[in-house]
Amino acid sequence: MTSEALIGLIFLPLLGACAAVLPGRLPTRLGIVAGLLPLPGLLVAVTLSVWQQGPAFLELGGWAAPLGIRLFVDPLAVLMLWMVAIIGGLAAAHAWFDFRPGSPAGQKFWPLWLLLTSAMNALFLSADWFNLYVCLELITLTAIPLIALADSKKAVRAAMRYLLLALLASLLYLLGVALLYNATGTLDLYQMADVLAAAPSAVVVTALALMTLGLLLKGAVFPLHAWLPQAHASAPGPVSTVLSALVVKSAIYLLYRLWLWGAADAVATELALMLLAMLGAAALLYGGVLALLQERLKLVIAYSTVAQLGYLLLILPMASATAWQAGTYQLLSHGLAKAAMFLAAANILHALRSDRLSDLERLDQRQPLSLFALAIAGVSIMGLPPSGGFLAKWLLLEAAWRSGHWWLLAVIVAGSLLAAAYVFRILAAALRRGDPTQAQPVADTQAIPRVQTACALLLALLALAAGFAAAPILAFIDTGLPSAWSGP
Amino acid sequence: MNDALNPSALIYLLTAAAVFGIGLHGLLQSRQILRQLLTINLMGSGIFLLLITLGGGSDGPPDPVPQAMVLTGIVIAVSATGFALALLLRWHELSDSTELDAVADADAVQDAHDE
Amino acid sequence: MRAPDMRVPDMRVPDMIGLGIDAVLALAIVWLALQTVRSRDLFKAMLMFVVFGLLMSLAWARLHAPDLALAEAAIGAGITGALLLVTWRRLQADGHEPADSEHPPLPLWLRLPTAGGASMLVASIGWVALELPATPGTAGELAWQRIDDIGVSNPVTAVLLGFRAYDTLLEMAVVLAAWLGARAVAIELRPGALPGPAYAEVPLVGALLSLVVPISILVAVYLLQAGGNAPGGAFQGGAVLAAGGVLLCLTGRLEAAAQTSGLERVLLVLGLVVFSLAGLLVMASGGAMLALPGLWAIYLVETALLLSIAITLVLLFAAAPGLRRAS
Numbered sequence: 012m013t014s015e016a017l018i019g020l021i022f023l024p025l026l027g028a029c030a031a032v033l034p035g036r037l038p039t040r041l042g043i044v045a046g047l048l049p050l051p052g053l054l055v056a057v058t059l060s061v062w063q064q065g066p067a068f069l070e071l072g073g074w075a076a077p078l079g080i081r082l083f084v085d086p087l088a089v090l091m092l093w094m095v096a097i098i099g100g101l102a103a104a105h106a107w108f109d110f111r112p113g114s115p116a117g118q119k120f121w122p123l124w125l126l127l128t129s130a131m132n133a134l135f136l137s138a139d140w141f142n143l144y145v146c147l148e149l150i151t152l153t154a155i156p157l158i159a160l161a162d163s164k165k166a167v168r169a170a171m172r173y174l175l176l177a178l179l180a181s182l183l184y185l186l187g188v189a190l191l192y193n194a195t196g197t198l199d200l201y202q203m204a205d206v207l208a209a210a211p212s213a214v215v216v217t218a219l220a221l222m223t224l225g226l227l228l229k230g231a232v233f234p235l236h237a238w239l240p241q242a243h244a245s246a247p248g249p250v251s252t253v254l255s256a257l258v259v260k261s262a263i264y265l266l267y268r269l270w271l272w273g274a275a276d277a278v279a280t281e282l283a284l285m286l287l288a289m290l291g292a293a294a295l296l297y298g299g300v301l302a303l304l305q306e307r308l309k310l311v312i313a314y315s316t317v318a319q320l321g322y323l324l325l326i327l328p329m330a331s332a333t334a335w336q337a338g339t340y341q342l343l344s345h346g347l348a349k350a351a352m353f354l355a356a357a358n359i360l361h362a363l364r365s366d367r368l369s370d371l372e373r374l375d376q377r378q379p380l381s382l383f384a385l386a387i388a389g390v391s392i393m394g395l396p397p398s399g400g401f402l403a404k405w406l407l408l409e410a411a412w413r414s415g416h417w418w419l420l421a422v423i424v425a426g427s428l429l430a431a432a433y434v435f436r437i438l439a440a441a442l443r444r445g446d447p448t449q450a451q452p453v454a455d456t457q458a459i460p461r462v463q464t465a466c467a468l469l470l471a472l473l474a475l476a477a478g479f480a481a482a483p484i485l486a487f488i489d490t491g492l493p494s495a496w497s498g499p
Numbered sequence: 500m501n502d503a504l505n506p507s508a509l510i511y512l513l514t515a516a517a518v519f520g521i522g523l524h525g526l527l528q529s530r531q532i533l534r535q536l537l538t539i540n541l542m543g544s545g546i547f548l549l550l551i552t553l554g555g556g557s558d559g560p561p562d563p564v565p566q567a568m569v570l571t572g573i574v575i576a577v578s579a580t581g582f583a584l585a586l587l588l589r590w591h592e593l594s595d596s597t598e599l600d601a602v603a604d605a606d607a608v609q610d611a612h613d614e
Numbered sequence: 615m616r617a618p619d620m621r622v623p624d625m626r627v628p629d630m631i632g633l634g635i636d637a638v639l640a641l642a643i644v645w646l647a648l649q650t651v652r653s654r655d656l657f658k659a660m661l662m663f664v665v666f667g668l669l670m671s672l673a674w675a676r677l678h679a680p681d682l683a684l685a686e687a688a689i690g691a692g693i694t695g696a697l698l699l700v701t702w703r704r705l706q707a708d709g710h711e712p713a714d715s716e717h718p719p720l721p722l723w724l725r726l727p728t729a730g731g732a733s734m735l736v737a738s739i740g741w742v743a744l745e746l747p748a749t750p751g752t753a754g755e756l757a758w759q760r761i762d763d764i765g766v767s768n769p770v771t772a773v774l775l776g777f778r779a780y781d782t783l784l785e786m787a788v789v790l791a792a793w794l795g796a797r798a799v800a801i802e803l804r805p806g807a808l809p810g811p812a813y814a815e816v817p818l819v820g821a822l823l824s825l826v827v828p829i830s831i832l833v834a835v836y837l838l839q840a841g842g843n844a845p846g847g848a849f850q851g852g853a854v855l856a857a858g859g860v861l862l863c864l865t866g867r868l869e870a871a872a873q874t875s876g877l878e879r880v881l882l883v884l885g886l887v888v889f890s891l892a893g894l895l896v897m898a899s900g901g902a903m904l905a906l907p908g909l910w911a912i913y914l915v916e917t918a919l920l921l922s923i924a925i926t927l928v929l930l931f932a933a934a935p936g937l938r939r940a941s
Contacts, residue, residue: 029790071904072904078756123794148788149784156799159799167589167594178579186549186736190739190743192564193553213739509741510636511640514644516733516737516740524651527725529718534714537659541666547682549740565754566769570847576694577927578789578791580698582930592801
């Protein structure tokens with residue numbers, strides 16, 4: 012049953028995309044519904060199976076690795092797949108209104124969106140380094156056109172820059188994979204882990220460095236982050252959502268797989284993990300400061316992504332179960348909260364026709380629900396209780412304390428302060444009363460479909476709920492610790 | 500992957516490294532998007548050449564897995580190039596230029612004027 | 615066991631002529647790469663790149679990778695070259711003359727060490743890698759051992775459509791995504807989308823087309839069916855077919871259409887759909903996902919892939935939603 016479910020997660024959106032290419036409204040609607048709606052249901056089956064029987068492999072074509080390609084599902088993969096299903100699903104519901112199936116914009120949008128969904132599912136399930144390269148390219152070639160659909164000069168420029176850098180990153184990654192195959196004779200992630208220690212270290216270290224460099228570029232980790240803010244800010248609303256909450260996470264996810272599963276025993280691992288943590292710290296601080304300086308709402312949120320991704324790298328040298336819980340919880344809550352923020356920002360932009368912070372005054376009267384979603388999501392980003400973000404930060408602080416890396420404590424606290432600053436800045440701008448003599452009539456705003464507002468709100472509430480429903484999620488996560496990590 | 504270093508393999512290895520380096524140099528040299536696409540393709544070709552050279556065990560039949568990987572890579576490269584060229588044409592229509600301006604390279608307080 | 619056709623001759627005694635060929639080829643390839651990068655004239659750079667691709671094709675042949683040689687010639691040099699040149703033409707038609715600006719992203723004193731260092735890193739690591747004794751039980755060895763289970767004797771086809779079919783399927787999705795992306799950023803029909811039927815009235819064109827287009831179809835079909843037991847395959851065949859289509863576009867026999875027709879849409883997704891459904895059907899009837907049950911299934915899937923690749927590449931070239939016969 013699980014095998015069919017896993018295959019369904021990848022192939023239903025894929026075939027849905029093919030349906031959406033066919034002309035007319037009906038095939039597109041059919042493609043969207045068949046490609047997205049069953050995903051949560053399939054995931055329930057998969058989650059239960061992993062919960063009861065533990066992680067599992069699926070050999071495609073029946074060929075055992077290293078001959079064939081395997082899929083691997085464990086709690087981390089399940090978590091990411093849930094995020095794709097829920098965040099992607101709600102973003103798709105939001106997108107339904109601006110990209111109506113059957114309209115010219117919809118005709119361009121939906122096949123790409125469905126292929127992107129399939130590609131992300133494929134990436135989170137794949138256990139083969141070269142297959143991951145193909146998945147990365149598919150994600151790149153579907154996400155970037157979606158950015159360019161905004162059709163503004165800024166969006167197209169951002170898309171072009173992102174494309175060139177993404178292609179370069181993929182080439183570096185591929186070079187690394189080539190060297191790894193030569194050194195180990197296999198492309199399977201988990202098989203390679205066993206033989207990596209025996210392989211010659213010079214080749215392995217170079218390969219790992221190249222792959223990491225490529226993934227850092229794709230994951231917009233400081234100092235290779237410059238492409239992200241404009242790309243995420245100029246994209247259409249639902250696209251920004253998926254980019255910040257999911258696409259950029261796929262690179263971080265691969266970094267986890269590379270260093271915590273694939274190369275856990277390699278020669279340079281400890282050093283590499285420390286270096287990555289330092290880059291994460293720099294990202295956290297730099298992104299936070301720049302977020303504070305921005306004048307446009309979507310840019311603040313985009314720089315916030317650059318910062319918050321830093322948290323994900325901080326856990327790497329800590330090597331404890333608590334650190335793993337912190338990292339996965341940060342993945343989850345940041346995904347939900349950031350998605351909520353971008354959808355709310357899209358609503359605000361649509362309603363007010365501007366997202367300059369100075370134009371946001373009296374937002375509580377003009378777009379109360381979207382502002383509410385923004386605020387709740389902000390609570391999670393700041394790490395205030397009772398949100399998921401709070402739990403993630405708490406676990407992070409605990410893990411840092413236990414591991415004795417004091418500087419990490421300072422960085423985490425500083426990052427949270429910066430987050431508080433830029434979130435409050437947004438809220439302050441939104442609640443400002445402005446000059447009463449120049450009052451914008453409240454009815455100046457464009458109506459937003461209620462579903463769109465609801466999507467943003469729902470995601471924000473989920474980010475909050477992640478703080479409450481932590482126990483089962485954490486218990487589930489605990490069954491899938493990285494091989495080398497143990498202890499509290 | 501052999502005891503005596505095959506001189507042919509060495510030649511192609513050096514070629515691969517040279518082509519990769521030349522491509523990288525060209526990429527860092529030009530802002531012209533068309534040229535950047537050319538140089539990225541050059542770098543790709545260098546990597547493909549390396550992959551096959553490493554995979555060519557001279558005692559025994561050639562390893563088909565790197566060959567399949569490179570074939571996939573070639574197809575992906577043409578797809579990416581095809582899309583990139585379409586995006587370039589759109590950029591040209593919007594900006595009347597075929598370069599990415601340096602202005603947007605650095606982090607800055609982004610100007611809010613929408614073009 | 616089936617290796618004799620592909621077995622390479624004993625290489626322990628260096629083959630002096632072969633070595634000489636390799637050396638000359640290598641120098642030419644490097645020189646062409648330099649020309650591509652250093653030519654001030656972008657048009658010349660693109661031509662150098664096309665010739666580079668052709669010489670790479672020779673290199674693949676020398677490295678005992680005939681499938682790659684075919685693919686590089688048809689796709690890497692041929693289609694990529696066509697795409698680059700037609701884009702150049704379109705930019706020119708808009709009155710734009712792309713030229714390099716004066717401020718490079720990285721100054722020379724940084725560029726040269728970076729590129730030089732990268733080059734030397736690749737060379738030295740490659741050298742180390744080459745010196746390694748072969749690891750036992752590599753994927754390639756296993757592929758040769760189990761090749762009879764797939765039913766073809768071309769090992770690359772066995773890997774592409776047998777052992778690692780999933781990669782090929784996703785690769786087809788990448789091709790589709792490229793077209794979808796190109797459609798997404800194109801405004802609806804540019805005037806002068808195609809270079810124009812300037813050659814439609816030239817007398818010899820008709821004769822040329824009546825010769826070349828059927829040959830391209832024939833070669834494409836040949837490459838498809840030969841791909842099982844000899845070099846060839848769906849991608850190479852698809853590219854050759856696309857080349858025929860490109861020729862029709864260039865000579866004004868096909869013109870841009872404002873809408874993608876139903877037939878074109880079906881052809882675009884045919885490869886992906888047939889491949890996926892074949893794999894799913896096998897899974898539904900108790901087998902493993904994507905374990906294609908025999909030669910006929912492989913050919914069926916490859917035919918669908920060939921058609922999709924061909925239509926996608928032609929439409930990418932045409933930069934139009936669709937194509938129709940010129941009136």
